[in-house]
Amino acid sequence: MNVEDVKSRLQSKLVKALAQNSGDDFILCDESWGADKGHYAFMVGSYSFSIQVHVQTGQINIDGKIPLAALPFRRQIKKDLTTIAKQILCGEG
Numbered sequence: 001m002n003v004e005d006v007k008s009r010l011q012s013k014l015v016k017a018l019a020q021n022s023g024d025d026f027i028l029c030d031e032s033w034g035a036d037k038g039h040y041a042f043m044v045g046s047y048s049f050s051i052q053v054h055v056q057t058g059q060i061n062i063d064g065k066i067p068l069a070a071l072p073f074r075r076q077i078k079k080d081l082t083t084i085a086k087q088i089l090c091g092e093g
Contacts, residue, residue, distance in 0.1 A: 017084045025045040027044075030042075037052060038053040050065045
């Protein structure tokens with residue numbers, strides 16, 4: 001799968017997957033894409049999250065900022081984002 005295909009899949013499915021995993025409290029605040037980088041800002045409840053997605057040939061890098069109150073859940077959040085990305089790329093999401 002080339003970079004444009006991966007980017008297209010992420011653009012069309014990532015927000016939906018995040019919303020499904022976050023429940024009714026999910027609010028998308030911003031979504032923007034450049035050539036191979038995307039930025040998502042969203043809220044879950046009263047907590048603000050920001051993630052950057054960098055699509056390269058053969059890999060996706062996800063980096064983000066989470067609220068201090070969510071730090072104990074950092075590993076789970078990272079695991080969830082990785083699972084979502086894998087599901088989207090495998091056509092499951």
